[in-house]
Amino acid sequence: MSSASSEAAMGSHRLGGATLFALSARQVTKRFPGVLANDRVDFDLLPGEVHTLLGENGAGKSTLASVLCGLYKPDEGAVLRNGTQVRLISPRHGLQNGIAMVHQHFRLVDRFTVAENVVLGHRNLPFRLRVNDLEDQVAQVAERFGLPLDPRATVGELSAGQRQRVEIVKALYQGAEILLLDEPTALLAPPEVEKLFETVRAMTQAGKSVVFVSHKLGEVVDISDRVTVMRDGRVTGSVARGEADTRKLAELMVGRDIDLSPRRSRVAAQETLLQLDKVGLTKDGIERIANISLSVRAGEIVGIAGVSGNGQRELAEIVAGLQAPTSGEISINGSRVNGIGTRNVRKAGLAYVPEDRLGTGLAPSLSIVDNLVLTRERGFLVDRKTALVEAEAFIKQLEIKTPHAHTATRKLSGGNSQKVLLAREIFAAGENSRVLVVCSPTRGLDVGAVEAVHKLLDDARSAGKAVLLISEDLDEVLTLADKVLVLYRGSVVHEVAGHEVDVEAVGLAMAGLS
Amino acid sequence: MIIGNLRIELEPRLSSPKWLYLAVPAGSLVFAFIVGGIFLALTGHSPISTYTSLISHGYTSSKGITNTLGLATPLICTGLAAAFAFRMNLFNIGEEGQMYLGMIGSAWAGIALAGHLPHLLAVPTVLIVGAAAGALWVLLPAILRAKLGTSEIVSTLLLNYVALNLVNYFIYGSRGFFRDPTTSFPQGRGVEETARFHSFGTSNTYPTVIIAILLAVALYWFMKRSNFGYETSVFADSPNTARYAGMNSTRLTLSVLLISGALAGLAGAMYVVGPAGKVDPGLLQIGLGYAGIVVAALARYNFVAVILTAILFAGLRVGGASLQISSNPVPIAIAVVLQGSVLLFALGGEIFRRNRLRIRRVEQASVAL
Numbered sequence: 114m115s116s117a118s119s120e121a122a123m124g125s126h127r128l129g130g131a132t133l134f135a136l137s138a139r140q141v142t143k144r145f146p147g148v149l150a151n152d153r154v155d156f157d158l159l160p161g162e163v164h165t166l167l168g169e170n171g172a173g174k175s176t177l178a179s180v181l182c183g184l185y186k187p188d189e190g191a192v193l194r195n196g197t198q199v200r201l202i203s204p205r206h207g208l209q210n211g212i213a214m215v216h217q218h219f220r221l222v223d224r225f226t227v228a229e230n231v232v233l234g235h236r237n238l239p240f241r242l243r244v245n246d247l248e249d250q251v252a253q254v255a256e257r258f259g260l261p262l263d264p265r266a267t268v269g270e271l272s273a274g275q276r277q278r279v280e281i282v283k284a285l286y287q288g289a290e291i292l293l294l295d296e297p298t299a300l301l302a303p304p305e306v307e308k309l310f311e312t313v314r315a316m317t318q319a320g321k322s323v324v325f326v327s328h329k330l331g332e333v334v335d336i337s338d339r340v341t342v343m344r345d346g347r348v349t350g351s352v353a354r355g356e357a358d359t360r361k362l363a364e365l366m367v368g369r370d371i372d373l374s375p376r377r378s379r380v381a382a383q384e385t386l387l388q389l390d391k392v393g394l395t396k397d398g399i400e401r402i403a404n405i406s407l408s409v410r411a412g413e414i415v416g417i418a419g420v421s422g423n424g425q426r427e428l429a430e431i432v433a434g435l436q437a438p439t440s441g442e443i444s445i446n447g448s449r450v451n452g453i454g455t456r457n458v459r460k461a462g463l464a465y466v467p468e469d470r471l472g473t474g475l476a477p478s479l480s481i482v483d484n485l486v487l488t489r490e491r492g493f494l495v496d497r498k499t500a501l502v503e504a505e506a507f508i509k510q511l512e513i514k515t516p517h518a519h520t521a522t523r524k525l526s527g528g529n530s531q532k533v534l535l536a537r538e539i540f541a542a543g544e545n546s547r548v549l550v551v552c553s554p555t556r557g558l559d560v561g562a563v564e565a566v567h568k569l570l571d572d573a574r575s576a577g578k579a580v581l582l583i584s585e586d587l588d589e590v591l592t593l594a595d596k597v598l599v600l601y602r603g604s605v606v607h608e609v610a611g612h613e614v615d616v617e618a619v620g621l622a623m624a625g626l627s
Numbered sequence: 628m629i630i631g632n633l634r635i636e637l638e639p640r641l642s643s644p645k646w647l648y649l650a651v652p653a654g655s656l657v658f659a660f661i662v663g664g665i666f667l668a669l670t671g672h673s674p675i676s677t678y679t680s681l682i683s684h685g686y687t688s689s690k691g692i693t694n695t696l697g698l699a700t701p702l703i704c705t706g707l708a709a710a711f712a713f714r715m716n717l718f719n720i721g722e723e724g725q726m727y728l729g730m731i732g733s734a735w736a737g738i739a740l741a742g743h744l745p746h747l748l749a750v751p752t753v754l755i756v757g758a759a760a761g762a763l764w765v766l767l768p769a770i771l772r773a774k775l776g777t778s779e780i781v782s783t784l785l786l787n788y789v790a791l792n793l794v795n796y797f798i799y800g801s802r803g804f805f806r807d808p809t810t811s812f813p814q815g816r817g818v819e820e821t822a823r824f825h826s827f828g829t830s831n832t833y834p835t836v837i838i839a840i841l842l843a844v845a846l847y848w849f850m851k852r853s854n855f856g857y858e859t860s861v862f863a864d865s866p867n868t869a870r871y872a873g874m875n876s877t878r879l880t881l882s883v884l885l886i887s888g889a890l891a892g893l894a895g896a897m898y899v900v901g902p903a904g905k906v907d908p909g910l911l912q913i914g915l916g917y918a919g920i921v922v923a924a925l926a927r928y929n930f931v932a933v934i935l936t937a938i939l940f941a942g943l944r945v946g947g948a949s950l951q952i953s954s955n956p957v958p959i960a961i962a963v964v965l966q967g968s969v970l971l972f973a974l975g976g977e978i979f980r981r982n983r984l985r986i987r988r989v990e991q992a993s994v995a996l
Contacts, residue, residue, distance in 0.1 A: 467871060473865070473870075487868070
């Protein structure tokens, strides 16, 4: 991709004189079996612009991004680069035209170094690789765009944020002028997000354009020059910075009014139902959980914030009885439950919604009915008649979209399968079950589904349950929790009441800087 | 794939219509017969008359169908054994060896116990001991799998060879308990008369066929309705979910493999109470254990469908064998070719059940750089 040729293209293909878009989609239509993923979509990207493509899961934004970067070929319509139509046949071909995409799930070789990953797939490498030269080049690119990276580090040992930087450096090294970032902040801690935004600013100053593909009304929207919203495969609106607030954007995404304002306990908290006293877990000689004490009372939500991998999973599994703590005491409803096994912990009054809803909380190939009986006592024969009646009631009450109660849960959307899981753990678990542990309940869900899940958790609280909400999504914790705890490297490093939260302090604590 | 100006694509189906579940196996049968027909034509046999004779000797004549049902009886059991384990992603391919052990165990019971038992209890005891011996043969691989995660594929397969040599040793290598002491010819010692079933009339079908069919239906019901069936289906679908729900994976793995071994052992026991009446090395030649895996795969691990696929396969065997003694003998290999082709086409046909074949005209090639 030489700049000379793109300038030539600029000269000869000016559209109506003034505006020239770096990248455009014109009436792009893309069909998949049973789905119209993009329906005559128009999209324009200016040089040096930060543009967010916003939409719920299945709205068609990722499909559009894939068309723009050359991964998919559109069934109808055209992709224009600098005003000239290009027929991209592969992501490599897209890259030759200066378009690169960073996927949400990184495509890196864990055992290679940063430099090796960056140059991987580059066409014009010399036969004999001079590793030092390559490393210097990679370091130069990284430095220019404010991406601190050690080119000699092994990718497998890097954090999610660092891996993302490797992907970005890789795209820039290969000459990308336009960068499409799919859910770029999903895995990052607040300080890492700030770093990413600095890089984005450095890129736009160099005349490069950035597209964020996102389903969240978070930070990415705030730093965008323009936001284009998609719903059901169509563009529902395109607004410049400052022209629309969160509420308006949410409405464009979902097609109806959405309430994402904070929800707090409306009843006075009562007796303590879940108590952890100096709980610790050491595994393979590594301390995973260190000396955690906390209590959750009936009618309150205690939120655990923190970046993924700081002990959330272990903490949840200890409380749920799937792992026994190596020290400390846990009690539910006043009775000690250390190491009695998950079935007995459930009998003591626990319900548990794990983070991995489809591979752990639900059996994906089994029906909704079969999944409802998963965590209850079953006799010699499984009673599916009662479960069927319950399933049909839940489908109606929670508006679960499914052909029928015998549909496999993997065929449901994320939001609907989460509703099945929550229905089982909140409503079908029995009177005695009053402690609810919930992990990242809205990860990957649409705004509409997030609202529904938050309402369910709020209702559970109002019904007098003690809820422990463990989530990597800080906004979620701040929206729901009556008390916020920050988990860092297995310890609680920060504790504050929900209505007194200082977001900056929490962010620093999450990064281990408090 | 592009041929000329036609683009041929497979497009995933969102859901498979019901008729395809029947059409694909039926189609694979037709294609297998076509492939077999090519082999027949190449070796100088008329495909039509060979197939007519095969079908008559295997299925439609009264002698043919009773021979087929007789052979299908143990095959249903090994098929159930394979289906039972494979459904839970436990790949027990030691049905062959477990069946031999079932033969040895039941022969022992038929010789040593049957004489001391009331008439009515003799046959059931012999069958149960045979099943237990089959289960015992898979015990070691099951423990290794459940406790240490050792691949059951390798361990069960290797034990097949041990079992094979065990049978050979009892009959040819030693003059021990299982060998007939009354003659110098190496053959098994007969079990008590009370430990055997009489066949129906002069046919080669034994009442064990009813047991095998009832067993298949009972297993179908049990696995669909019982808590055990439920837990195994959860475990097979997602081991993490099973752990989350507090299911005991060690116990589930052990019991599934042991039941699978017992079913294979039962196949050997049915051979003893039926046609053999002793430890008979003839069983080693038929390969009913391995065929059971094929039968189960073809039935898509559905217990009731196993009955049908076992009868289908047994018929091909019986019909194929009888072709050898016609005026223009066809080698038995043709039956094996047919069995192999049926399986290949059935598994390959899965693509057409899951995907839709689309042929489109390609627009004039716009080859980009």
